[in-house]
Amino acid sequence: MKAIQIAAPAGLDALRFVDLPDPGPPGPGEILVRLRASSLNYHDYLVAIGGIPTADGRIPMSDGAGEVLAVGEGVKDFAVGDLAVSTFFPLWQDGDAPDDGFTGVPGDGADGYAREMVVAPATAFTRAPRGWDAAEAATITCAGVTAWRGLVGDGALKGGETVLVQGTGGVSIYGLQIAKAFGCTVIATSSSDEKLERLKALGADSLINYKSEPEWGKAVRKLTDGRGVDHILEIGGAGTLPQSIVAARNGGHIALIGVLAGVAGPVPTVAIMGKQLKVIGLTVGSRRHQLDMIRAIDVAGYRPVLDKRFPLEHLADAFRHQASNRHFGKIVVDI
Structure with a gap:
């Protein structure tokens, strides 16, 4: 599969477009997702330029959305073909925030979604809002849930x-x-x-x-x-x-x-x-916050505002556009 990795010590010129092995089949409780889109957040930009140090070869991007290709034993929330969207804190399901900081956050303490495929626990994703495409759904993970928790949750x-x-x-x-x-x-x-x-x-x-x-x-x-x-x-x-x-x-x-x-x-x-x-x-929110927001979107019917779109191999250009502050709404990466 194609992916982006950050070469130490980071920087936009250190984003490498690479070939990596495809992930194996999903195990019990896991899903295989063919990622189709991500979206840029300030947190992702800080990681990319080295403002938040990460391991050499880290795959960036906290947001990811795409279709489910396979489900592991015991998975009930997803079926093959569903559009799924990632959560920012995969280990934070509900209740108070855990004390492990960013250790499990995709694109920071763990590999993120600047890649074509991923196997992850089903609880690291939710379904997308009804009628949304992958590019729209990929804007929820960080920005959407942050706004929802700030106004509604908290x-x-x-x-x-x-x-x-x-x-x-x-x-x-x-x-x-x-x-x-x-x-x-x-x-x-x-x-x-x-x-x-x-x-x-x-x-x-x-x-x-x-x-x-x-x-x-x-x-x-x-x-x-x-x-x-x-x-x-x-x-x-x-x-x-x-x-x-x-x-x-x-x-x-x-x-x-x-x-x-x-x-x-x-x-x-x-x-x-x-x-x-x-x-x-606050820093984003839990999977429960994301589920609550998606349920509300299904009723209210609003859709995200998308700015420019870039292919995965041009992720550095997407970050440069973000740094220019000319964008209005969410910058999307098509995978």
Whole structure:
């Protein structure tokens, strides 16, 4: 089978397109999946450039979707021909997050899905949403589940609430779609007026260009008649958290997800305490979160927003496109 491996010490020029042995037949409790698509996340980019060190020869990419070619003894959740999509934490089925960190995460502590075939435990996959193709399904694993857990799993999102999403990456767009499916009001931020108009077309109710409105937290409060928003998907991290704290209502919820604007910095703890905010850090979610999200998608019917698509052998070019920050939605790799 064809695959991509990362040669130590990593870097986009160290992505090698190689031939590897096909995996053997699935054993008890396992499935054989012919992977058809993956999608890019910031985590994958960090692995590729060496920001997250991995073993020499690691196969990258945490997201994977494709058809089931064979099922092992005892597998009941899948049949041959089903479209399956991977989970980010294969060992985290439900409940509290385990203490093993990223040791089993595909494309990080274990080989990922930049390859044509894989044998894995059936519990490392779920079925895909009804009617979706592999490229669409491959966007759920990291970005979709992160948005779902941030708003629904941890945030207990309710209809009629107000949600703030930051930027136009996969998590934020999924967050917008989830919030609108719940009947919520959405405020969206971006540095691009063109991208803001695309967010409006997806259902965003109010738009803020954070370059022209550097104190966008105050702008959010004006849009909410001084109250602030109920939920914030905090993608920026240390660089944007202070403004998110301003934007949140008293007792509001901030899902601390990303580090795009910095991994460390001063945190206004007095403001967090004074507003009695719930700031919850999270990294993707469990298989149960993914199953719950897919069940909701089957009812609500929204679909992911796909940006450019690249063949597997051009994965380095896909990462370069991601680094340019010109994308809107999810960048897909066709396998």
